Amino acid sequence: MSDEQQTDTLVLGPMMRYVDTDSATVWVETSRACEVVVEAGPVRASARTFGAHGHHYALVEVEGLEPGSRVPYTVSVDGEQVWPEAGSPYPEPVIATIQAGKPLRMAYGSCRTSVSHDQAGNDLHGVDALRSYSMRMAGVTGEADFRWPDLVVFLGDQVYADETTDAMREFIAARRDIEQAPWTELADYEEYAHLYWLAWSDPANRWLLSTLPSSMIFDDHDVRDDWNTSYAWRQQMEATSWWHGRIVAGLGSYWVYQHLGNLSKAERAADPLWQRVTSHAAFADASEELDLTEALDAFADRADAEPSSYRWSYVREFGDQARLVVIDTRAGRVLEPDHRAMLDDEEMTWLSEQLRGDVDHLFVGSSLPFLLAPGLHYVEAFGEALAGGAWGSRLGRLGEKLRQGVDLEHWAAFQESFQAVTDMVMEVATGRRGRAPRTVTFLSGDVHHSFVSEARVRPRTGLPPLKSRLLQAVCSPIRNPLPRRMRFATAVLSYGVAGPIGHVVARSAKVPDAPLTWSLLRGPWFDNNLASLEVTDDGLALWWVRGTVTDGDHDAPALETVASIEVVAPRH
Template sequence: MPPGARAPEQPPRLLLGPLLRYVDADSATVWVETDRPCLATLHAGGRQAVERTWSVHGHHYALLVLTGLPEAAVLPYEVRLDGVRAWPAPDQEFAPSVIRTIRHDERLRLAFGSCRRSAGHDAEALRRFGADALVALAGQMATAPHEQWPDALFLAGDQIYADDPSPELTARLKAAHRGTGARDADRWDADTDHDGGRREVRGEVHDFEEYTWLYQESWSQPAVRWLLSTVPSCMILDDHDLRDDWNTSCAWRERMERQPWWRDRVTGAFASYWVYQHLGNLSPRELAEDEVLAVMHTTDDDATRTRVLDEFAWRTDAEPDTARWSYVRDLGGRGLGIRLVVVDSRCSRRLDPDARAMVDDAEWAWVLEHALTPPGGERIGHLLLGTTLPAFLPAGIHHLEGWSEAVASHRAWGPVAAWLAERLRRAIDLEHWAAFRASFDQLVDLLRRAVEAPQPPSSILLLSGDIHSSYTARVRLRDVRHPGTAVHQLTMSPFRNPMHRAVRLAHQVIEWPPVSRTWRGLARLAGVADAPVAWRLEHGPWFTNGIMTLSIDGIRATVEMDRAEVRHGRQELTRLGVAPLAP
């Protein structure tokens, strides 16, 4: 280069993505994060979508909405930034990413699971955390025809671990805060909670910027990046997106709100969730109606956009009706629809000890409307209820959680027992639907209303994760005939975060029949009535990393259960079994 000559400016780069998010019969959305402001263009099927990136907190994003696509098509696509192709990448090892628009032939393959720790893929990380189910799924897809791919991917919570990041990210966090006064590295290491218990903020993220590091680490692994670029994904947040045991109880909430770091943490969590996860759950029509997204598109100033988003994020926690994180997707079928209703079971909780609810009244009314009302007047052939936390747990844990709620609320055995029950609830995560009995009963009533409808669905399938064990359970409503509707709890967890051996042992002890019966008796003594529903585990529990794939063909439904494991240095899926669900 001649002396004094300027080096040619490099074109904009994709920092993250593309993520293929919402897809229906004729439209698709693709999300990207770029390294600078630019014009992003999506090309597929002779159509294009163009959007100038918008920024918050100095980060640049675009959500490209492509419409007018042909139904049941397989369309390779590319992303250009300022006219230069950024995806597919020149060094990409996988096949070109494609958009597959929905078929209306009453068939669906939906892969799902939850709880994925970001960790390396070297020998030590594979020994400690096991194989990554999403990496293994991508490897399986790479050599399979499109017909065998999942049509969609449901990430049922804990996509990131804000309170327990990887060792590499923990080191980065510590280095970033060294010498920053009140949050320098030495003091940061020493913070403890007000009860003298485990550390509150050591090795945890605090704000929007640090949340972006989590997403970058989680979604940039090459196989996972390709998987998310070519399989439509829908997501929902759970506790580790913010903090373990988030909204477990009123006592937990009051203690957290006293922490000096709480506001930054909450604001960063919800603002980043809106950008990285929530927007992609929405249809093009819903995106057009989103008031915060409208501000992103119509405001030129990063500081103003950031302020608007941060204020919105803080309000969503303080006033849960500010935003609805629950959503619905219709996944195909003409005349026999397949509807996925994803329920937010974290943000809209009611924690008053005398009126606890997993989902508040407004949110539950929305759930009922979308679970019981057929789309476009068509029959719901299969109703899928996505809830991060399983409703139908193994029996011993179910009764333990019912007992803990009754005792911790002071209704049963007095203040001393209440204090002990609250400590136990936090220590071993007693926070599922069984620990919110009023909401559990509402859910059972929803199932009853669905199966007693004039045209009941062929199946009602609850898709959950969270508990770091996996199983299927058949559910039967007492005093209700539903031979035409199969009801199952399908729980798949983790993608990659195996349960510690001590916790696994405790789980097995609780489910030992004499212990399980003891907790049932204690729950009855505490005033917890038996539920008007029965269920039994049919497959599992398993305690390994893996993934489940729901396969629907007309009125029939089956579930494929796969374990992720390392074989000959490769991360692969091994079939554990295939179970019929309906009819």
């Protein structure tokens, strides 16, 4: 923790996390053990902090709120108000509860690096779409009521533990020798804590996250590029001196900083690690803070060694209107040479239970796009077959190098899982798992370009047509654009060359055709973006926005629409 951080009682947050019709969850990190109080109108809630690796956290569960209300709130630490900050240029933070029956509006995106927001930072990584969104919602660069969402979903790579910024490297270098492994990558919990501070401490973004409820899931860079790509990749990592410390710190800090706030009060109550926190709060002396360090590390170690021991995936229900299923596509992979799966058996069973109809709109959050460009899909499927020995062991080794070298590790590279989830989704969309939704939409990130595609049943399969519109809507990156020379190459390879080549090589390796066929509706585009969707009478509206700097004013970037699409969907 820096000297600047140590001077403030409130280190990070407050962050508005799980919110429903009458309750809200507020997360904070503080500089010391304390009692945290949230007051929202007549409602008051409090929680003692718990400790981990010398840091202090509280999760305050605020209950008894009015549905559909927007109530300003304050945060106090041991009786002293710490939020909102005195003299803040931003509006009062509010708790905005869900209103039953109101059309759902949701923002989402992925891949955001944490560099400065001045000209140097913007020249390096472009204008931060999240910060631009924050300033528009705060009324700094436009009307404050501009299409305010009910929540934002961050679909991976909230932090980059491997590709660190100058600020993060400076922090690392002050602690240890960066000429020794793991060099400028993260080594332990303390470095993760600082990385989250860099990601979430900008004043504009901090204000937004104190008001806009958020849900999150990790992707590879939250831990390391290509995390759990293959059995060979896993063996390479486990042979190093530093991987075990990285994965324990990564999963442990993820549970604290991201995962806890994804859960409802009832879901948290069933979490064995959280039960330690609540039991301590109920029976220990009020002045004694629980140190969760040892239990947290043991939990993270087991979650890595035995992925089926813990589920990172979760689901949100919005009445009959919508269901949001968010899938862990990293930690739960099965990587044995004779059995590769994106999800283990328990996770696949759980997902099957969540993929059902009887809602108007089914949203599936997956950090990795389920439906890549069709040609690239078959290239990845071929890559899996090649690495698996379809053409012999020598070419299998070449296939493994290609898999790791060019990131052939999306859903398409786990064909068994892709085919299984495709069957589930088709059953939902044809009405065999309850009333067919109007739309089934995969929301994804990861690939550093955005697009919308639509799937249909492949002709001449004899399968029944879909009753739902089946979409893939990608938003990536929020702030980490591809270099311009890479944008052209990505577009050509993904949507041009890969098309004819992919099908040919896949057939040569006896990769089966998918029962679906899909094509672009919009895209691709490569800007830093934040996407939004809204349920409408006709179906869905989706749009993508970016920040732009005019007249050199990097402090207050304007927000402009990059792309939009109206999806007209049938009623059932």
